[in-house]
Amino acid sequence: MNLPEALLYSPSHEWSKLDGDILTVGITDFAQDQLGDVVFVELPTVGTQVSARSAVAVVESVKTASDIYAPVSGEVTEVNSALTDAPETLNSDPYEEGWMFKLRVSGASELDKLLSAADYQKIAEAG
Amino acid sequence: MKRTSLFDQHLAAGARMVAFAGWEMPIQYASGIHQEHLAVRESAGLFDVSHMGEIEVTGPGALSFLRFATLNDPALLGPGRGQYSMLPNDRGGLIDDLYVYHTTPEDFLPDDYLVVCNASNREAVASHLTRLARDFDADVRDVSDDFGLLALQGPGAALLLGRVTDADVGGLKKNRTLAGTLLGCEVTFARTGYTGEDGFEIFCHPEDAPALWRTLTAAGAVPCGLGARDTLRLEAGFPLFGHELTPETNPRCTDFAWVVKDKPFYGREAIWSRTCTRQLVGLRLLQRGVARQGYRVLAPAAGEDELGDKIGEVTSGTISPLTRDGIAMAWIRKAYSEPGTEVAVEVRAQPLSAVVVKPPFY
Numbered sequence: 001m002n003l004p005e006a007l008l009y010s011p012s013h014e015w016s017k018l019d020g021d022i023l024t025v026g027i028t029d030f031a032q033d034q035l036g037d038v039v040f041v042e043l044p045t046v047g048t049q050v051s052a053r054s055a056v057a058v059v060e061s062v063k064t065a066s067d068i069y070a071p072v073s074g075e076v077t078e079v080n081s082a083l084t085d086a087p088e089t090l091n092s093d094p095y096e097e098g099w100m101f102k103l104r105v106s107g108a109s110e111l112d113k114l115l116s117a118a119d120y121q122k123i124a125e126a127g
Numbered sequence: 128m129k130r131t132s133l134f135d136q137h138l139a140a141g142a143r144m145v146a147f148a149g150w151e152m153p154i155q156y157a158s159g160i161h162q163e164h165l166a167v168r169e170s171a172g173l174f175d176v177s178h179m180g181e182i183e184v185t186g187p188g189a190l191s192f193l194r195f196a197t198l199n200d201p202a203l204l205g206p207g208r209g210q211y212s213m214l215p216n217d218r219g220g221l222i223d224d225l226y227v228y229h230t231t232p233e234d235f236l237p238d239d240y241l242v243v244c245n246a247s248n249r250e251a252v253a254s255h256l257t258r259l260a261r262d263f264d265a266d267v268r269d270v271s272d273d274f275g276l277l278a279l280q281g282p283g284a285a286l287l288l289g290r291v292t293d294a295d296v297g298g299l300k301k302n303r304t305l306a307g308t309l310l311g312c313e314v315t316f317a318r319t320g321y322t323g324e325d326g327f328e329i330f331c332h333p334e335d336a337p338a339l340w341r342t343l344t345a346a347g348a349v350p351c352g353l354g355a356r357d358t359l360r361l362e363a364g365f366p367l368f369g370h371e372l373t374p375e376t377n378p379r380c381t382d383f384a385w386v387v388k389d390k391p392f393y394g395r396e397a398i399w400s401r402t403c404t405r406q407l408v409g410l411r412l413l414q415r416g417v418a419r420q421g422y423r424v425l426a427p428a429a430g431e432d433e434l435g436d437k438i439g440e441v442t443s444g445t446i447s448p449l450t451r452d453g454i455a456m457a458w459i460r461k462a463y464s465e466p467g468t469e470v471a472v473e474v475r476a477q478p479l480s481a482v483v484v485k486p487p488f489y
Contacts, residue, residue, distance in 0.1 A: 036143075036154075036354070037161045039446035040417050040453075058475070060417045062160050062354055062445060065475075084415070088161065 001124060002029040004095055008071070008111070009120030012053075015095065016071045016114060018105070025071060026099045027059060027090060030124040035061040038090040043079040044101055050076060052110045057100055059090060072110040074103035131177035132275055132333040136340045140350045148247035150178040153352035163355035164362075164448040167322050168489075171281035172351035173343050176328070177336060180249030180271045182256060183237035188264030193240055196259050197227060198378065198398075200388040201240065204229040207304045209317055213378055213386055214244075214252060219397035220374040222255055223248040224366065226319060234306035234315040236330060237270055245368050259393060275336030279348055280326030280359075287346050288316075288327055296327065310338055321356065323363025323487055362447050362454065364409055364486020370420060370442040371407055371456050380461075381407040382485070405439065406464035409486040410472065412453030414479040418444030418472045424457050425471040425478055434478055435471060438463050444472075449489040453479070456486070 003009070008016040013031035017024045032038065040060040050056045055067035056076070079101045083089055090098045105111065115123070128151045137144065141157030153175065155163065166172045184193055193201045199212035209228040216222050226243040230236040244252040253269040260267045279288055288296045294307030296316055304317045312335035320326035331339055344350055357367070366372045366383065379387050380403035387398065412418060418441045426435035439459030447454045455472065463470055466485045471478035 037159045040415060042416075060446075062358060063154075065417065065419070091159070 001121060002095075003117040003121055005117050007095070007117065008114035009117065010069065010071045010114060011120075011123050012069045013124070014068060014071055018111065021105050021108075022077065023072060023074065023103045023105050024099050025068075025101055025103065026094055027068060028120070028124070029094050032091050032094045032098075035059060035064065035066060037062050038087045041083040041087045041090065041100070043081065043083065044076045046076050046079060048076045050074060050103065052107055068100065070103065071114055072103065072105055073107035074105045076101055077104050078102040129178070131175055132336045133175045133177065133340055136337055137175065137350075140344070142350070142352060145353070147353060148178065148245070150246060152178060153350070155352040155354045156350045160352070160354035160358060161448050163349060163351040164358050166349035167281045167324055167351060167355065167359055168449060169282070171279060171283040171287050171326075171348045172322075172355065173340065173348035174278040174280065174351050174356055175336075175340070176278050177275045177333065178246040179276055180244040180246060180252060180269070181274050181276075182242040182244065182253055183268045183270045184240040184242060184256065184260070184265055185238050185268075186263075186265040189239045192260055192263035192265040193227060193242075194390060195263070195392055196256060197225065198387045198392060199227065200390060201227050201229065206231040207234075209302050209304060209319055211386060213372070213383075214255065215392065215394040215398055216374055217394040217397060218374070219377050219394070219401050221368070221372050221376060221378060222374065223252050224368050224372055225252070228304060228317065231304070231306065234304060235313050236304075236315055237268075248368065273333070275331045275333040277329045277331065277336065277339060277343070278320055278326065279329065279343060280320045280322040281324050283347070284324070284326040287343070287348060291342055291346055310342055312339060314339070321365060322359040323365070324359075357443075358445050358448055361443050361445055361456065362449060362488050364456070364488060366407070366456070367443060376407070376458070377401055377403065379403065380405060403461055405458045406461050407442075407456060407458055408464050409484045409488060410441070410455040410457055410470065410481045411484045411488065412455070412472060412479050412481045416453050416472075416474045416477075416479045417446055418453055418455035418474060418479075418481070420444065423473040424459050424481075425473055426463065427469050427471060428478060434473065438470065441472060447488050452488070453481075454488045455481070459483075
């Protein structure tokens with residue numbers, strides 16, 4: 001399982017990367033592997049205010065549809081619209097080209113609740 | 128949970144195993160469903176379908192019995208031929224869909240007919256046939272455990288298979304069988320399949336299946352799992368029992384009405400007398416999204432922010448790996464079933480535009 005140390009993780013299998021007050025969010029390598037071939041991605045609308053742990057995007061694989069949750073509260077500032085035409089990028093490059101959306105963080109204290117790679121790995125391995 | 132004789136080959140090929148109809152089967156291998164799907168459309172893929180049920184029907188009355196029990200007409204089958212068929216219940220619906228083969232003395236298949244059914248319905252099919260056969264001079268026996276079954280599918284299947292067997296597989300016509308050997312193993316080739324492509328199903332002794340699998344994959348066949356089997360059959364517009372076909376669905380209200388031949392058969396009154404208020408159709412989504420089993424099909428909305436009336440339900444859906452459109456099959460009201468009719472599919476509370484099409488979807 002590829003889990004970059006520099007990222008933060010949510011128990012619902014999103015990764016986050018903080019840069020100033022902008023949080024970039026995607027799904028983990030574990031999540032893409034469990035989902036299998038991703039065929040459709042529904043992204044949030046830029047400008048939307050989202051609250052922590054609310055469902056803001058959908059990833060559909062051949063097998064199933066899966067909600068993607070906002071790791072913290074904030075405003076959606078950017079989405080990776082390239083995924084609309086190439087949803088399989090989530091499988092091939094979940095941490096770089098496969099990023100899903102960016103949030104301007106409003107609930108900074110919520111960042112403390114996100115997990116380290118090691119803690120997330122325990123959750124993922126427990127299934 | 129049961130395992131086919133190819134279990135170790137699946138693990139060696141990086142399979143992800145799932146529970147399916149009481150069997151532990153590969154849903155996909157390492158490269159994923161998309162790559163497997165394309166391999167079958169472009170070259171050749173290899174499926175383990177050993178879990179499917181095989182039922183022997185033998186005796187002087189075998190033909191008249193099967194003419195009564197099944198919807199297609201096995202009287203049309205000379206030895207060495209097979210036909211798609213269905214097993215009706217007495218309420219105007221189905222117990223399963225089938226392949227019926229008229230076997231030959233040369234092949235190692237049982238005399239006189241071999242019925243291949245879905246793994247999930249093996250017991251139901253065997254017990255139903257056994258019960259009906261009491262009135263005929265015919266014997267029914269579940270011989271599923273005696274056979275391994277491989278499906279080699281794709282435009283490259285004949286060439287690939289011809290390189291590893293002396294049998295004239297290239298000259299074998301669709302829906303016919305041929306006895307032969309592969310690596311010295313006794314097999315029967317059938318030019319049949321469930322993918323929409325040319326291909327073969329290869330009956331073998333279960334203990335021979337691993338060597339055949341290794342040889343065919345070494346010759347270039349791509350291992351394919353149940354995931355690709357489903358996207359391939361759906362893209363081809365083939366029904367799957369439990370989705371499009373059920374104990375409540377009348378096959379005369381589908382594109383497979385040709386299967387139902389005008390002859391006496393079990394449950395005929397219920398199937399024949401009913402008029403179709405619903406029809407099984409193909410849908411192509413005009414907006415991005417994935418229609419899935421159970422999603423509602425709606426009439427076009429009268430205005431914005433409105434939902435049309437429910438006119439039916441999706442039975443299977445996916446994104447076509449070839450065209451990348453959302454595709455689905457659905458039972459909908461007859462009045463909306465003409466190809467070209469615009470409807471909507473409700474995907475997570477959003478009505479997505481769709482059009483009725485006649486499959487295949489590619």
